Amino acid sequence: MSSRKSAQRELTREMIMDAARDLFILKGYEHVSMRQVGKVLGYSHGAIYYHFTNKAELFYALVEEHFDMLEHKLKELAQAPLAPREKLEAILLGYIEFGLNHQSHYEIMFLIKDEEVRDFLNQSPYETYELFAQTVHSLSEKQLSIQEIWSIFLSLHGFVTHYLRHVLKYEDVLDMAKQHVQFLLKGIFQS
Amino acid sequence: MSSRKSAQRELTREMIMDAARDLFILKGYEHVSMRQVGKVLGYSHGAIYYHFTNKAELFYALVEEHFDMLEHKLKELAQAPLAPREKLEAILLGYIEFGLNHQSHYEIMFLIKDEEVRDFLNQSPYETYELFAQTVHSLSEKQLSIQEIWSIFLSLHGFVTHYLRHVLKYEDVLDMAKQHVQFLLKGIFQS
DNA sequence: CACCTCATTTGAACAGTGGTCAAATAAAAT
DNA sequence: ATTTTATTTGACCACTGTTCAAATGAGGTG
Numbered sequence: 001m002s003s004r005k006s007a008q009r010e011l012t013r014e015m016i017m018d019a020a021r022d023l024f025i026l027k028g029y030e031h032v033s034m035r036q037v038g039k040v041l042g043y044s045h046g047a048i049y050y051h052f053t054n055k056a057e058l059f060y061a062l063v064e065e066h067f068d069m070l071e072h073k074l075k076e077l078a079q080a081p082l083a084p085r086e087k088l089e090a091i092l093l094g095y096i097e098f099g100l101n102h103q104s105h106y107e108i109m110f111l112i113k114d115e116e117v118r119d120f121l122n123q124s125p126y127e128t129y130e131l132f133a134q135t136v137h138s139l140s141e142k143q144l145s146i147q148e149i150w151s152i153f154l155s156l157h158g159f160v161t162h163y164l165r166h167v168l169k170y171e172d173v174l175d176m177a178k179q180h181v182q183f184l185l186k187g188i189f190q191s
Numbered sequence: 192m193s194s195r196k197s198a199q200r201e202l203t204r205e206m207i208m209d210a211a212r213d214l215f216i217l218k219g220y221e222h223v224s225m226r227q228v229g230k231v232l233g234y235s236h237g238a239i240y241y242h243f244t245n246k247a248e249l250f251y252a253l254v255e256e257h258f259d260m261l262e263h264k265l266k267e268l269a270q271a272p273l274a275p276r277e278k279l280e281a282i283l284l285g286y287i288e289f290g291l292n293h294q295s296h297y298e299i300m301f302l303i304k305d306e307e308v309r310d311f312l313n314q315s316p317y318e319t320y321e322l323f324a325q326t327v328h329s330l331s332e333k334q335l336s337i338q339e340i341w342s343i344f345l346s347l348h349g350f351v352t353h354y355l356r357h358v359l360k361y362e363d364v365l366d367m368a369k370q371h372v373q374f375l376l377k378g379i380f381q382s
Numbered sequence: 383c384a385c386c387t388c389a390t391t392t393g394a395a396c397a398g399t400g401g402t403c404a405a406a407t408a409a410a411a412t
Numbered sequence: 413a414t415t416t417t418a419t420t421t422g423a424c425c426a427c428t429g430t431t432c433a434a435a436t437g438a439g440g441t442g
Binding site for chain 4: 011050
Binding site for chain 1: 219301302303304338339341342343345346347348349350352353356358367370371374375377
């Protein structure tokens, strides 16, 4: 009965995050317990609390990664060799794709009310939205106001939120997503 | 130590729902426990389980009421003495108002993923959406397609969801709500 | 009145949760 | 070889939803 593992197997934040990520994607924030995370790693739950102050901090560490992923995706799409209108479409669609392909993460990033988690969400959501808004603004050739961009964002958010709740995959709603994007862009470009 | 209360104070589903409603509005679904509900009524939690099979059933009973309220509100707005365009605005704004004035309920009605609760949500969401869609369709003078109405709904849903998460009141976002509605209706009526 | 029945209520029990912390352990530094 | 220090354990706390045998007492029957 050794109560401390050998040095090579010493627990790290990375290891915990890897295990948590798997469980988390599978079950969502609320249905993953600290004890479960410890169990898959072969450690007691106490050890997890040595590396993370609490559950919210652990899961927020994961979410930070995903704000980066979303930003990366937006930047990538913004550089595609397309006409502004097509690029704009790609960005709005890309947002939906991201949301529905990373449902558990989207949930924490934009949906969870839990105060504990919210306390850790500092600047990331604002920064990511700022990037989104800037990109959309320049691609719309300045025809969209701040307010209109915000409305577009909220409307995309509504789409993701709805289908996320019904646990549908992106591919299942692709057509609908495209039509939603068309609806939002209607009247901006005269085409 | 009497273990059964006198007949006049016998527990009813109504009494439980009244107590649950208060707690629920105050704290939201996840932060209300069956023991708390029992406590405010002066009964043990076991008694609650005699009248409701589980927490989900109890809270769903409350939510049924609120689908009715939303339908009632939509019907009321549809009969206001206004021009179609104004009426349409009033309906979209009314939806947002409802969502933000009954945040806890909106959460269960359209947001909670919990399978237990979802099992009880049967036809109500569809029926209510159907009413919304029909009303919007007729008020748009047939200029809006099924798909466009669905997009409008999702976009309103996104607005409510976002501000609900940030626990803002309807009055706090009224201006924003009006602009969002204008954005969604832009291009439909030639005004 | 006594007796019985049965709807109702209780509270102990179960398996789980997030979180804390003294004590045990072993690797590293002296 | 001894001390220090980082890490891990697991008992413990207060809580959750849920189940259920046992207790209770109101109402009906003889």
